[in-house]
Amino acid sequence: MIINGKHLIAGRLASFAAKQALLGEEVIIYNSEHVMMTGGKANVTKHQEERQARGHPYKGPFVPKTEDRLLKRMIRGMVPHKQERGRTALAKVRCYRGVPDTITEDKTTEVKGAHITKTQTLKYITLGELCRRTGRKGQ
Numbered sequence: 001m002i003i004n005g006k007h008l009i010a011g012r013l014a015s016f017a018a019k020q021a022l023l024g025e026e027v028i029i030y031n032s033e034h035v036m037m038t039g040g041k042a043n044v045t046k047h048q049e050e051r052q053a054r055g056h057p058y059k060g061p062f063v064p065k066t067e068d069r070l071l072k073r074m075i076r077g078m079v080p081h082k083q084e085r086g087r088t089a090l091a092k093v094r095c096y097r098g099v100p101d102t103i104t105e106d107k108t109t110e111v112k113g114a115h116i117t118k119t120q121t122l123k124y125i126t127l128g129e130l131c132r133r134t135g136r137k138g139q
Helices: 010-022 041-053 067-076 084-091 127-132
Strands: 002-005 027-030 037-039 094-095 125-126
Touching: 002 010, 010 027, 010 037, 010 067, 010 084, 010 094, 037 127, 041 125, 041 127, 067 084, 067 094, 067 127, 084 094, 125 127
Parallel strands: 002 027, 027 094
Antiparallel strands: 037 125
């Protein structure tokens, strides 16, 4: 199953991907930098910075700073990742920034109820912007 993450709400996309992975389906999500998180930009950024400041730099907890890893971490929170069933489900999920060369857009799956127009709020931030604000290095 291939999913285009553009203009999709992060939590709804992550729960859909987690359910499909637990059912044994291979899930590929691309354009993870365009996935949206609802809420005010300042509040979401502040919450993410607090999560990153928590813990010890060498012992953790370690919070990802890139969009694809952040999305996969959200999915990890929705599967029982400490059990064998959850580990195999998480191994079936792949997230990409941008569009990889191996993906053709004609086979994408639509996630019902996850589009940003389905929400009542106009406050949102993309994962790409969130990661740029909280210290992503590189591109």
